[in-house]
Ligand SMILES: Nc1ncnc2c1ncn2[C@@H]1O[C@H](COP(=O)(O)OP(=O)(O)OP(=O)(O)O)[C@@H](O)[C@H]1O
């Protein structure tokens with residue numbers, strides 16, 4: 001009797017799985033035809049996709065790119081395909097794309113908005129991709145708010161310098177006063193000093209410096225602004241300014257000081273309760289009634305302020321949601337270590353609340369960016385306004401789809417980028433279980 | 435509740451109670467609206483004491499120790515911590531908070547910061563310690579609680595017991611003279627309870643003044659020098675652990691002990 005039981009000494013080689021389980025065929029079987037219901041859904045969807053594409057693709061690609069008018073476009077279509085139906089006339093974009101992008105901005109100065117856009121991307125880089133970009137670039141980020149209006153509107157360089165000086169003066173007054181008297185009084189005096197500078201002294205300073213040392217670039221009037229450039233300009237300002245204001249409003253709404261709290265609540269609820277269009281009409285018409293006659297308060301600036309306030313009210317509510325989602329323990333942890341209110345907010349509360357709110361914040365950004373097209377209603381020539389103007393032109397009277405497809409594509413690229421960036425950011429900030 | 439065995443020799447050489455007063459509470463009262471949570475609390479804690487506060491749920495134990503670093507406000511009476519009176523003066527409150535460490539039931543670590551950043555944040559911002567020094571000190575305390583290798587991880591990647599030890603290290607980085615513990619082991623599994631208790635025992639062995647709300651009666655017996663029993667917002671009884679467990683005076687204490695020790 002042998003006491004050695006059977007032991008296999010060598011293993012069978014691994015066999016390749018059958019072709020029906022792997023590769024493209026396996027994938028299709030598992031994902032598209034796993035059961036009769038899924039198979040029917042797959043077939044129906046395929047047909048729907050085919051139906052849409054069979055209309056859109058020929059329209060997009062069997063199209064006319066060079067023509068001077070819609071009629072000429074149609075003649076070319078008839079000659080080529082025997083029908084004017086189902087073919088796009090991109091010639092209108094080819095003819096007018098510069099205008100759609102820049103409005104009536106002087107064409108020899110196009111480099112300025114382009115430079116402003118490039119600088120914007122560079123200035124944003126250290127903020128958006130903090131770990132890959134040298135932090136020294138933050139200097140440009142800080143200077144950008146003053147560079148942007150200078151590049152866009154031009155004029156004397158002393159304007160933006162004087163605006164920046166206002167901050168320096170406020171900061172100086174704050175540091176001196178907060179050492180000599182107290183922190184709160186320091187803040188108040190600093191703000192008052194800045195405001196006095198901007199409203200009263202700044203114009204004398206600019207006038208004086210300009211007569212001594214006239215440095216400047218060609219000025220561009222606000223009514224020449226337009227096109228997609230205007231959407232980006234309004235969007236960037238509204239987005240950039242509304243985030244900090246929204247944070248302050250959200251904190252104010254939680255404040256123990258009743259006056260601060262009800263001011264914030266009142267502001268947020270009022271702005272959210274009113275359609276943006278109404279605010280824009282207020283900006284364009286009513287504000288003139290309240291301002292002293294003769295004041296020249298730029299229309300684009302007014303619109304910017306209204307859009308910023310509108311966006312800030314929504315931002316405040318989104319951020320309040322993030323604040324509410326934080327467990328009380330985070331506040332107690334910060335308090336128990338002796339951090340004061342502002343340190344706790346800045347180091348513990350806000351980073352987490354903002355992270356929770358990223359999807360909402362980006363939705364608000366995208367919303368306000370798309371809402372910039374509403375300015376066409378108060379007579380500014382943004383892309384929509386220009387599209388109407390182009391269609392009113394006898395050469396292009398009757399064209400419709402091509403213009404809006406182009407405008408839609410422009411907005412889509414920007415909004416989709418923002419959306420993707422927010423997903424990247426959420427992944428980057430993920431610190432949970434892994 | 436069963437008693438977790440503490441299977442190590444406890445070094446009592448440095449566990450000495452000095453004459454210096456660390457905390458003095460006089461006739462303190464606190465209300466939540468109309469609800470009188472703390473009634474006529476009088477308590478003096480000397481430097482180096484290890485006090486365990488026990489009592490049924492809702493008796494006001496957490497509220498009491500949270501009053502000591504002004505996480506809760508008291509309405510009557512006085513609290514002196516390290517010679518500073520706890521009043522509404524924010525300067526005093528911030529000063530006391532930086533002298534008194536607190537460890538919570540649910541750790542309350544900052545999930546967006548690494549373990550090391552959790553430990554260096556308050557020293558850098560509150561004490562203005564240079565970053566390098568703060569990091570060295572943080573590593574020192576992380577070694578003490580035996581998790582230096584986790585320094586670059588995030589709290590979400592650690593076990594409960596490890597998180598609670600980080601929380602202790604985070605408090606210690608502020609070099610507190612008093613440590614408050616509010617049920618530091620209640621949210622943990624048994625094997626993790628042991629590692630946290632070990633850390634607390636080591637702290638006691640170094641002479642730290644400690645006030646612990648806990649249900650770990652083994653810890654109370656072997657480490658505390660005084661056990662305080664609270665019920666319905668009052669201090670009902672306080673005594674040395676030996677006397678407290680073997681010879682309770684009031685009926686309420688007897689009832690509580692029979693429930694918690696399962697006699
Ligand atoms: N913020 C609050 N508002 C109103 N009542 C509260 C508040 N916090 C606690 N209480 C009440 O005060 C009483 C004492 O609470 P406390 O948390 O101090 O009890 P505890 O002894 O720590 O109990 P446990 O062992 O369950 O932690 C309880 O009755 C509780 O319901």
Ligand SMILES: [Mg+2]
Nearest residue numbers: 495496497617
């Ligand atoms: Mg409690």
